[in-house]
Amino acid sequence: MTTVKSKVTIKGTKEGLVFFMDDTCSFDELLADLREKIEHSHQQILSGPLIRVSIKLGKRYCTPEQQEELTKIIRQKGNLVIHLVEADVITKEEAFAERLKSQFHVQVHTVRSGQVLESDGDILLLGDVNPGGTIRSTGNIYVLGHLRGYAHAGISGDTEAIIAAAVMNPTQLRIAEVVSKPGEEWTQNSGGTEFAYLENETMLVAKMNYLSRIRPELGETKA
Numbered sequence: 001m002t003t004v005k006s007k008v009t010i011k012g013t014k015e016g017l018v019f020f021m022d023d024t025c026s027f028d029e030l031l032a033d034l035r036e037k038i039e040h041s042h043q044q045i046l047s048g049p050l051i052r053v054s055i056k057l058g059k060r061y062c063t064p065e066q067q068e069e070l071t072k073i074i075r076q077k078g079n080l081v082i083h084l085v086e087a088d089v090i091t092k093e094e095a096f097a098e099r100l101k102s103q104f105h106v107q108v109h110t111v112r113s114g115q116v117l118e119s120d121g122d123i124l125l126l127g128d129v130n131p132g133g134t135i136r137s138t139g140n141i142y143v144l145g146h147l148r149g150y151a152h153a154g155i156s157g158d159t160e161a162i163i164a165a166a167v168m169n170p171t172q173l174r175i176a177e178v179v180s181k182p183g184e185e186w187t188q189n190s191g192g193t194e195f196a197y198l199e200n201e202t203m204l205v206a207k208m209n210y211l212s213r214i215r216p217e218l219g220e221t222k223a
Helices: 025-038 063-074 092-103 208-214
Strands: 010-015 018-022 051-056 079-087 104-107 116-120 123-127 134-135 141-147 148-152 163-166 172-175 194-199 202-209
Touching: 010 025, 018 025, 018 172, 025 063, 051 063, 063 079, 063 104, 063 194, 079 194, 104 116, 123 134, 141 148, 148 163, 172 194
Parallel strands: 018 051, 051 079, 104 123, 116 134, 123 141, 134 148, 141 163, 148 172
Antiparallel strands: 010 018, 163 194, 194 202
């Protein structure tokens, strides 16, 4: 004898009812089973005083229109009030925001002599790096202040990483395994934000307005 798995499971809690939706069947099958449950089952529960309903979609992604179809069926019973619709999935926009949050770190302070600021992923420092201070990151380094200490970007070997600063006057720069040589490119401050990058295993420094030409991928939004 074959047992047909229920597409909708209803459980009572002290807060109300929880509708657990199967996340492997088709949406049409889900709707059909939900209608069956609402119209013919649990009559002793689906009547009487107002009951709060939470809908658990599992790993199923439903569009706002599909969610409205589900809630419309449940609201046929006048005592059922939709409290929550929850899914264990996120949208592409939410995923990208989480990715940025996890890989882009913001710090607001001054890195003083003897201090070391380390980051896994890109880092934005709203402050200065004083002589004797160190900032290190597996990704890019952005200093919205005066960089006068030591900076090492791409410490895991990322040769595409950059080091940018509002005022570039470092003790030493390092990207991946390439170490800068003290030179006139930052001993004479000409004003304006600059960034250091690698080209043919050589470290160069350019004005920020050239960043889109040299590292255009930094402005791309990846899915």
